Amino acid sequence: xxxxxxxxxxxxxxxxxxxxxxxxxxxxxxxxxxxxxxxxxxxxxxxxxxxxxxxxxxxxxxxxxxxxxxxxxxxxxxxxxxxxxxxxxxxxxxxxxxxxxxxxxxxxxxxxxxxxxxxxxxxxxxxxxxxxxxxxxxxxxxxxxxxxxxxxxxxxxxxxxxxxxxxxxxxxxxxxxxxxxxxxxxxxxxxxxxxxxxxxxxxxxxxxxxxxxxxxxxxxxxxxxxxxxxxxxxxxxxxxxxxxxxxxxxxxxxxxxxxxxxxxxxxxxxxxxxxxxxxxxxxxxxxxxxxxxxxxxxxxxxxxxxxxxx
Amino acid sequence: xxxxxxxxxxxxxxxxxxxxxxxxxxxxxxxxxxxxxxxxxxxxxxxxxxxxxxxxxxxxxxxxxxxxxxxxxxxxxxxxxxxxxxxxxxxxxxxxxxxxxxxxxxxxxxxxxxxxxxxxxxxxxxxxxxxxxxxxxxxxxxxxxxxxxxxxxxxxxxxxxxxxxxxxxxxxxxxxxxxxxxxxxxxxxxxxxxxxxxxxxxxxxxxxxxxxxxxxxxxxxxxxxxxxxxxxxxxxxxxxxxxxxxxxxxxxxxxxxxxxxxxxxxxxxxxxxxxxxxxxxxxxxxxxxxxxxxxxxxxxxxxxxxxxxxxxxxxxxxxxxxxxxxxxxxxxxxxxxxxxxxxxxxxxxxxxxxxxxxxxxxxxxxxxxxxxxxxxxxxxxxxxxxxxxxxxxxxxxxxxxxxxxxxxxxxxxxxxxxxxxxxxxxxxxxxxxxxxxxxxxxxxx
Numbered sequence: 001x002x003x004x005x006x007x008x009x010x011x012x013x014x015x016x017x018x019x020x021x022x023x024x025x026x027x028x029x030x031x032x033x034x035x036x037x038x039x040x041x042x043x044x045x046x047x048x049x050x051x052x053x054x055x056x057x058x059x060x061x062x063x064x065x066x067x068x069x070x071x072x073x074x075x076x077x078x079x080x081x082x083x084x085x086x087x088x089x090x091x092x093x094x095x096x097x098x099x100x101x102x103x104x105x106x107x108x109x110x111x112x113x114x115x116x117x118x119x120x121x122x123x124x125x126x127x128x129x130x131x132x133x134x135x136x137x138x139x140x141x142x143x144x145x146x147x148x149x150x151x152x153x154x155x156x157x158x159x160x161x162x163x164x165x166x167x168x169x170x171x172x173x174x175x176x177x178x179x180x181x182x183x184x185x186x187x188x189x190x191x192x193x194x195x196x197x198x199x200x201x202x203x204x205x206x207x208x209x210x211x212x213x214x215x216x217x218x219x220x221x222x223x224x225x226x227x228x229x230x231x232x233x234x235x236x237x238x239x240x241x242x243x244x245x246x247x248x249x250x251x252x253x254x255x256x257x258x259x260x261x262x263x264x265x266x267x268x269x270x271x272x273x274x275x276x277x278x279x280x281x282x283x284x285x286x287x288x289x290x291x292x293x294x295x296x297x298x299x300x301x302x303x304x305x306x307x308x309x310x
Numbered sequence: 311x312x313x314x315x316x317x318x319x320x321x322x323x324x325x326x327x328x329x330x331x332x333x334x335x336x337x338x339x340x341x342x343x344x345x346x347x348x349x350x351x352x353x354x355x356x357x358x359x360x361x362x363x364x365x366x367x368x369x370x371x372x373x374x375x376x377x378x379x380x381x382x383x384x385x386x387x388x389x390x391x392x393x394x395x396x397x398x399x400x401x402x403x404x405x406x407x408x409x410x411x412x413x414x415x416x417x418x419x420x421x422x423x424x425x426x427x428x429x430x431x432x433x434x435x436x437x438x439x440x441x442x443x444x445x446x447x448x449x450x451x452x453x454x455x456x457x458x459x460x461x462x463x464x465x466x467x468x469x470x471x472x473x474x475x476x477x478x479x480x481x482x483x484x485x486x487x488x489x490x491x492x493x494x495x496x497x498x499x500x501x502x503x504x505x506x507x508x509x510x511x512x513x514x515x516x517x518x519x520x521x522x523x524x525x526x527x528x529x530x531x532x533x534x535x536x537x538x539x540x541x542x543x544x545x546x547x548x549x550x551x552x553x554x555x556x557x558x559x560x561x562x563x564x565x566x567x568x569x570x571x572x573x574x575x576x577x578x579x580x581x582x583x584x585x586x587x588x589x590x591x592x593x594x595x596x597x598x599x600x601x602x603x604x605x606x607x608x609x610x611x612x613x614x615x616x617x618x619x620x621x622x623x624x625x626x627x628x629x630x631x632x633x634x635x636x637x638x639x640x641x642x643x644x645x646x647x648x649x650x651x652x653x654x655x656x657x658x659x660x661x662x663x664x665x666x667x668x669x670x671x672x673x674x675x676x677x678x679x680x681x682x683x684x685x686x687x688x689x690x691x692x693x694x695x696x697x698x699x700x701x702x703x704x705x706x707x708x709x710x711x712x713x714x715x716x717x718x719x720x721x722x723x724x725x726x727x728x729x730x731x732x733x734x735x736x737x738x739x740x741x742x743x744x745x746x747x748x749x750x751x752x753x754x755x
Contacts, residue, residue: 055355057535060346119558119586120420120531149586151459156452173459204561237420241352241535243563264419267504269537
């Protein structure tokens with residue numbers, strides 16, 4: 001058997017909740033234990049709360065902001081009871097994330113989705129899942145093997161293109177990725193393809209030369225298609241800590257990110273770093289990855305996310 | 311000659327003195343800062359807490375070194391402790407077994423196992439081994455091709471497996487193959503998996519049982535956040551890992567995961583991956599990691615400069631010599647050179663907190679002092695070893711030669727010898743105070 005059998009389809013909520021269950025159990029379990037039997041919100045409780053949020057990778061800065069807001073509400077007597085703490089926090093985090101809830105809309109034809117990120121975050125897997133979903137929506141899809149550097153990256157994408165039954169454009173390993181993108185755009189135009197999804201080599205945001213190479217790809221793409229035909233997705237690994245902020249900052253500065261994908265949320269990692277990123281950059285989160293199956297790539301929904309989190 | 315200079319320096323140290331011992335109140339603010347720095351570096355919260363608690367328990371009551379403030383002293387202690395925690399164990403690979411020796415790489419998806427396998431094979435070949443790469447990742451599309459491509463690039467053989475095979479069987483067969491073909495190390499690339507995936511974790515366990523590797527290396531992304539502890543702990547609980555390889559160390563992550571993982575598993579960090587090229591695998595350096603995690607490079611280098619020079623060991627050796635009346639001109643030169651190691655006297659004083667502006671501006675005095683020291687060193691360098699050990703043989707003609715050799719005058723040479731004899735006298739006096747007194751003297755020189 002070539003591929004793992006697909007398990008029975010589950011409802012959206014149950015899969016998301018299941019995927020995020022480790023996260024939920026962790027935070028809620030601790031939060032409920034924290035406030036259990038407590039009436040007053042005191043310094044000690046707030047300190048423990050701070051610890052809880054930090055262990056969810058929310059980051060010192062964001063946590064201090066959230067705690068300050070709770071403290072403010074306590075001092076203005078808007079929040080008195082420890083049991084209300086959970087809802088207040090939930091609401092505060094929702095407010096930060098709500099702005100991020102803008103699903104990807106494919107408005108132009110051909111539309112180019114550039115998938116970028118550091119090494120090992122799950123770019124190729126995300127592309128595979130996204131291609132299958134777009135195909136299922138009735139769109140014609142072409143995958144462009146823009147990672148010409150990593151060994152067997154092209155083969156990996158090719159397998160996904162076969163799984164999703166979509167078109168595939170490649171060149172030899174170590175060839176110029178800009179040429180691959182150029183070919184893919186030309187081919188999509190002549191074949192009337194709806195969406196091109198371009199893989200790119202994983203690169204650390206600190207590597208100046210590789211970032212220059214990436215900029216070149218975008219220059220070609222923008223010249224051939226125009227800015228409004230392009231979605232730039234930065235893929236982030238939920239297991240990553242505060243370095244994700246630096247990744248967003250630098251990729252955004254260099255090529256301009258229009259959407260985020262957060263992968264590997266099916267582990268125990270809490271992905272809390274998104275909250276801080278949403279707060280600072282206001283870049284929409286398009287998808288989250290909660291498993292290895294094709295339909296485990298989910299449109300990001302802030303309310304569901306917060307609900308599943310708490 | 312040194313009077314002017316040492317007077318000035320003495321004044322500086324006097325200002326910094328009087329902190330006495332580390333107390334809860336004089337380290338509180340610093341500890342909070344360190345705590346935040348560690349959290350921002352992604353060290354796990356619980357690890358930070360227990361680490362800071364331990365440190366403050368240890369540090370309380372410790373005497374503040376004369377040249378440091380309490381804040382600097384506590385950061386020095388923390389830095390040393392970080393280095394100690396992360397690097398005390400032997401980080402060499404254990405290949406002591408009947409070949410073929412197994413090395414297994416395990417970890418989450420995307421941590422960099424396959425690339426690291428290639429790097430490790432390259433590293434072992436450089437050290438005279440003949441490695442065999444074993445692809446046992448049958449799940450990720452094209453993972454086997456990836457390892458085969460890397461093998462081709464390196465010209466290192468890769469065991470022929472395919473995705474229809476069972477990973478446990480692949481590893482067993484690869485070991486038999488290695489035995490027959492005289493490969494002495496099997497490097498096994500396992501599939502990335504979540505630590506909570508019981509089925510796949512069980513698979514790793516049976517590979518380990520079948521192959522009996524000497525090394526089970528946990529490959530971790532240096533950017534991992536708070537979860538690093540849980541992930542590492544689960545892998546260690548199930549597989550009893552033997553070491554850690556940190557990847558993606560060439561990015562700008564502060565790498566707190568290193569401390570978290572070490573703290574929770576107690577297993578040594580053996581290598582770091584510092585690039586995408588196959589020779590970019592390095593031995594782990596705990597001192598570099600410590601300063602990266604702490605993120606206080608400037609402060610640390612100042613502290614290091616201030617105390618490196620007169621460290622206890624050297625002082626002890628010196629004291630012995632003085633006691634035996636063996637303090638030679640050579641030793642005298644060493645002392646001066648150690649002092650020069652601090653950098654220019656001016657720059658050191660500028661770095662020190664609590665030094666008056668007026669003093670900092672007094673650059674000419676420092677420059678003159680430095681010139682004198684340099685001249686003295688030049689003169690001593692022009693002496694033969696015998697002359698350095700037994701200054702009484704320095705007669706007129708020898709002194710003339712030395713002056714010529716160092717580009718100075720006989721008067722200068724005479725001055726240096728007199729200076730040395732005086733220093734020796736003073737030192738002998740102080741040696742009666744014991745080691746503590748001596749190091750105090752040296753520090754406040």
